[in-house]
Amino acid sequence: MNAPVPPPTACGGIDLHQEHGQRAVFCGLTGIVWLHRKIQDAFFLVVGSRTCAHLIQSAAGVMIFAEPRFATAIIDERDLAGIADANEELDRVVTRLIERRPDIKLLFLVGSCPSEVIKLDLSRAAQRLSGRLNPVRVLNYSGSGIETTFTQGEDACLAALVPDLPRAIDTAAPSLLVVGALADVVEDQFLRIFAAMGIADVRFLPARRAGAMPAVGRGTRYLLAQPFLADTARALEERGARRLAAPFPLGAEGTTGWLRAAAEAFGVSDEAFEAATAPGRARAETALAPLREELGGKRVFFFPDSQLEVPLARFLARELGAALVEVGTPYLHRGHLAAEIEWLPAGTRVTEGQSLDDQMDRCRAARPDLTVCGLGLANPLEAEGLSTKWSIELLFTPVQGYEQAGDLAELFARPLRRRALLEV
Numbered sequence: 015m016n017a018p019v020p021p022p023t024a025c026g027g028i029d030l031h032q033e034h035g036q037r038a039v040f041c042g043l044t045g046i047v048w049l050h051r052k053i054q055d056a057f058f059l060v061v062g063s064r065t066c067a068h069l070i071q072s073a074a075g076v077m078i079f080a081e082p083r084f085a086t087a088i089i090d091e092r093d094l095a096g097i098a099d100a101n102e103e104l105d106r107v108v109t110r111l112i113e114r115r116p117d118i119k120l121l122f123l124v125g126s127c128p129s130e131v132i133k134l135d136l137s138r139a140a141q142r143l144s145g146r147l148n149p150v151r152v153l154n155y156s157g158s159g160i161e162t163t164f165t166q167g168e169d170a171c172l173a174a175l176v177p178d179l180p181r182a183i184d185t186a187a188p189s190l191l192v193v194g195a196l197a198d199v200v201e202d203q204f205l206r207i208f209a210a211m212g213i214a215d216v217r218f219l220p221a222r223r224a225g226a227m228p229a230v231g232r233g234t235r236y237l238l239a240q241p242f243l244a245d246t247a248r249a250l251e252e253r254g255a256r257r258l259a260a261p262f263p264l265g266a267e268g269t270t271g272w273l274r275a276a277a278e279a280f281g282v283s284d285e286a287f288e289a290a291t292a293p294g295r296a297r298a299e300t301a302l303a304p305l306r307e308e309l310g311g312k313r314v315f316f317f318p319d320s321q322l323e324v325p326l327a328r329f330l331a332r333e334l335g336a337a338l339v340e341v342g343t344p345y346l347h348r349g350h351l352a353a354e355i356e357w358l359p360a361g362t363r364v365t366e367g368q369s370l371d372d373q374m375d376r377c378r379a380a381r382p383d384l385t386v387c388g389l390g391l392a393n394p395l396e397a398e399g400l401s402t403k404w405s406i407e408l409l410f411t412p413v414q415g416y417e418q419a420g421d422l423a424e425l426f427a428r429p430l431r432r433r434a435l436l437e438v
């Protein structure tokens with residue numbers, strides 16, 4: 015049964031609600047699908063059940079045929095019954111894996127619901143194996159459905175990396191760290207803009223290779239590229255790094271606000287900032303103009319999924335003229351999203367958490383023009399005549415920065431176009 019809904023709380027100018035109850039979301043294991051492509055010499059070993067293996071295989075699709083750098087060590091009855099020593103089994107599996115795959119430089123032991131329920135201590139296992147398999151680093155984090163929702167798996171992974179990062183010299187000049195897995199092409203675009211502004215020392219977390227992870231220290235100023243990195247941010251602060259408050263680089267306006275935060279922190283002049291960003295802004299504007307006609311006035315409903323919902327809703331409302339019916343998010347980090355909340359149209363209904371049936375009722379009653387939701391809800395809602403956008407694509411597609419602003423708007427326009435074509 016659903017828990018009673020607490021009364022709405024005021025938060026900036028938005029109409030914030032919190033809900034508890036049945037949820038339809040991914041667990042954090044799903045993050046492996048994009049993280050293993052980003053860190054090119056890392057391997058993700060899920061310690062879980064056949065359910066976990068099945069989830070990863072379904073989410074990764076055809077990637078499972080390309081000698082991927084992820085797998086599941088399945089906890090079987092012998093482990094559960096205590097007949098086999100689960101730690102010995104794990105050591106055996108990992109040792110064989112590293113022997114067979116000398117390309118692996120960083121191994122993540124990824125916790126799951128079953129490994130947590132039987133209290134398998136993966137952090138001790140990681141320490142033990144790191145010593146034994148040196149120079150291969152072994153770290154651990156939890157991607158279980160009990161602890162993490164979808165993108166929080168990336169947060170847990172990056173937070174596990176932070177204590178292991180090299181120490182930056184405290185007296186060195188401040189450096190800029192961009193935090194959150196971005197497509198390589200997006201990183202390269204941002205690097206060029208930062209260089210044009212005169213900010214040369216820019217690093218990314220995660221790096222593309224285990225041996226190239228950025229140093230961190232009191233001189234580190236970091237920009238979050240993703241809104242779901244609460245634990246990573248905390249771990250970075252513990253190492254002395256300081257966050258630059260900014261909106262997220264989605265759409266032209268978000269990208270400009272995000273870049274401006276870095277420009278201000280690094281003393282970039284207005285002229286240099288203008289010169290570095292004007293061409294990108296102009297290209298984004300040209301790409302967005304025709305899409306504004308398609309998306310302007312369209313009523314959009316977001317189910318909670320990735321924590322990207324608030325910045326995406328802000329982009330749709332302010333740059334494309336869409337109307338927001340409801341913006342669901344699994345978790346709302348008030349601090350990291352402060353600039354985004356301020357930019358949302360006053361009175362926008364934001365729902366943190368989920369009570370699936372109640373939310374479905376509201377969605378059906380509102381009959382939005384576009385519903386952004388997970389794969390599990392998309393087809394049923396389509397069958398009821400509602401246009402849907404699969405939210406998972408927003409993680410698998412490069413969407414940040416000026417050059418991708420048009421592609422991002424396209425992702426939302428396409429389902430509307432398809433429905434219009436089918437209805438003719």
Ligand code: SF4
Nearest residue numbers: 041066126127158159
């Ligand atoms: S970690 Fe938990 S929620 Fe995720 S697939 Fe495994 S059992 Fe399911």
